[in-house]
Amino acid sequence: MASASSSPCEEQLQCSICLDGFTEPVSTPCGHNYCKHCITGYWDRSTLIQCPLCKKKFRKQPQLQVNTEFRDILKHFNHMKVNGDEDRAKPGEVPCDICVDLKLKAKKTCMVCLASYCQPHLEPHHRVKTLKKHQLIEPVSNLEDRVCKKHDKMLEFFCDVDQKCVCFMCLKDNHASHLAVPLEQAFRDKKGLLSRVTSKIKIIENTKSRNIQEIKCLVERTKKESEKELADIAQEFNALLLALQRSQAELMEKIQKKQKAAQREAEDVVTELEQEVSELRRRRSECEELLQTEDHLSFLQSCSTLCIYKNLVQSNMPIDLSDFSQQSSVGMVKEAVAKMGSLLRHQMEMISHEARLSNDWEGPAAEEIRRDDFYEEVWNPPKDKLMMIQQNDAVDVTLDAHTAYTKLVVSEDGKQLRFDEGLPPPDPFSPQKGFQYQPFILGTEGFSSGRFYYEVQVGGTGCWVLGVVKKSIGKFVSHFPNPEQGGWTFLKLNNTKSQSQDEYFPGTCSRSPLSLRQRPQKVGVFVDYEKGEVSFYDVDARTLIYSYSGCAFIETPSAVKSFFYYIAGISFGNRPKLYPFLGAFSNEGNSDTMLLITPVAHAI
Incomplete structure (x- = not known):
């Protein structure tokens, strides 16, 4: 239904079924008007053929024709309504000061009459000779701000000394000795000055925008350089680790080869010694058996053929066991690792503090370096550039x-x-x-x-x-x-x-x-x-x-x-x-x- 605020004329021009403006209006035999598609759809959905308003029943569905005269009236009314809505003053727009009930939008403001006029009420200013001389400007709402509070006159001049707008009476009063120019001239001067300031601001803005872009590009380039530097540092450390691992593998391989060679040599010596022990046992058995005889001739003849003393001398040669022992390299390795670790640690701390000092940044004092299994000495990193120099x-x-x-x-x-x-x-x-x-x-x-x-x-x-x-x-x-x-x-x-x-x-x-x-x-x-x-x-x-x-x-x-x-x-x-x-x-x-x-x- 139409709102309560709508005029009766508007309510009469709305379809009672769709509650909207008529589209192809038709009239029923009982005299009520509906949209053609609304009434036909209503009858198609209903079992009874009757008027929705007066409930009058029909034997069969009437043949409806579009009411062309009523349709033309609707079009004319809608056209007038649209034009009226366009000219009506909306919130934020300057209304006409002459309109009473329906405030239309003002087209011009008269600086002499101190009033704003819509197009119909502005017509006398275009027709009457005396009103044609009035100054018309674009609509403004703050007319009271354009009038001198003291003399109740229009502000037509600008005082350069006090930097304020004044009326012609003020020039004879408080601003008699001041330099004043018309508002138009002051407007042009201020506008030119503001234009130059705007140009300078734009130049500064463009410069700072370029600085922003340069800083962003520098940050991005620095980021890429840092990433590359980190990758190079990681590569160098990986190369160092690989070199240490290769050295470790080579040292272990040499120690293992030396151990295997010593083991083979020891096994050969043990085999030879076992053979000599077996031979000595055999000869000792012969000697013990010879010691049991009491025949002097047989004893002397057998004793001379044994060659006991020569074999005893050769079998009793001392064996140097140091030839089979392997000298330990653990001490040398520990000492070398400790020296390299201390040197590396010292150099890394120096690089770190050089990086801080190169950026003129003095960070908090470094914590005391903890002692571990490899580093016996504690090195205090420099806290400032002078300490590093010292x-x-x-x-x-x-x-x-x-x-x-x-x-x-x-x-x-x-x-x-x-x-x-x-x-x-x-x-x-x-x-x-x-x-x-x-x-x-x-x-x-x-x-x-x-x-x-x-x-x-x-x-x-x-x-x-x-x-x-x-x-x-x-x-x-x-x-x-x-x-x-x-x-x-x-x-x-x-x-x-x-x-x-x-x-x-x-x-x-x-x-x-x-x-x-x-x-x-x-x-x-x-x-x-x-x-x-x-x-x-x-x-x-x-x-x-x-x-x-x-x-x-x-x-x-x-x-x-x-x-x-x-x-x-x-x-x-x-x-x-x-x-x-x-x-x-x-x-x-x-x-x-x-x-x-x-x-x-x-x-x-």
């Missing part, structure tokens, strides 16, 4: 007293350096082996490859310098060596303005001083010759103070020099040695400065 690259540095400045005092063991102001200055006319003008000294041993590290106790208030230099700087250097001259150093000076404040410089005091949180008491010097790096560490704080990178350790001779070396048949050594370099000197009353080369302690 464990693997520490060298024993001794100072060369022959290279020292005359006011430097070197201890007998070559580990302690002290500046003594009371010593006489160098004689300029007498030849000196050490540095002539500055209180510097070199280490006894130089390094031309690999990595090395040493530590110096620098506490106190004195001034000092330390690092590494090439020996080519010479003994007549009159200032602190810099990288261009073949010296990579780190030095401490007293601030001339504030005696309580120290200043630290990389290489030369002409640069700005470094900013350190605390005064270092022990400084570690690390050199990686192959990578061209020189780093200085605060050992107690376990932090990096300063680092040189890309150092030109390896010298490349000029083309002319290389040609002359080639002609002369001289091999040019292009890997000069780097020597530990220390210096201690007096500055503003610090007459006794001491440096001490300390053994490298492996932090736990």
